Amino acid sequence: MAHSDIMRLLSDLLFCLRFYSRLPLPVFRFEAAPHSMGEFGRAVRLAPIAGLLIALPAGLLLAGAGALLPPELAAVLALAALAATTGAFHEDGLADVADGFGGGRTRERKLEIMRDSRIGAYGGVALCLSLLARWAALTALLRLGTAPALTALLAAAALSRWLGLLPIALLPPARKDGAAHAAVGPQRSAMVVGGLAATALGLAPWWLAGGAPGLSMAAVTLACGAALGVVFISWRQIRGQTGDVAGAAQQAAEIAFLIALCAHI
8 A cells, every 4th residue: 555545544534533523633744634524525434443433432431430330330431431522423413303303394494493503302302312222222231241342332433423424425415505515425435445344343242242243233234224214214304414414323323233232132
């Protein structure tokens, strides 16, 4: 691999880390446009790797706290660390989508509600259910051991970051402005590369933990179905997608993946 290719890979990884998290990353000399959305189309190939790295601090906290505290508390701390690292990026999208799709009667009203920074009843319920579902799943997985819980958390973060791109890849922008409109659509080759990486990481939990590989495959399949379900609902509701819809797809995929892994229990 040429030096320029390596630098491009590093540049794409840094773009994804900045896009998906609040990590205070410096700007390096080899980065041509570190904050330009023009890099989005190619950079998404490394979204799964970025998702894994972003979840790593929460995963290490989950493993460390799981050895000292009850699994319920360890799961809470891990989710808090993950939210702090991402700035609750995807959770915000889920809440906005729930408020808009649940509270608006027309397409225009739904989009207006989704742009409102305030959280309504639908959004509040969606956030609570998302946190409770992930908390319950991580707690159950911790009872099996640190390895299953840690690998599940990291795999869920990696796979769901790629699945969260499906609305942007499959649907037109619902607005003529906003992040989803400004972002260059994901390149087909980038989506393929990212999808292969996401699938490989999604299959890791039970293989690494010595369990049944079929369970990991089922979890990956259900996560894909959850993300595609959000795509379908978004098309029916607003005939397109927004950045919030991408966040909702990521959350749905992560929840479905973790719950599916709990079927082993």
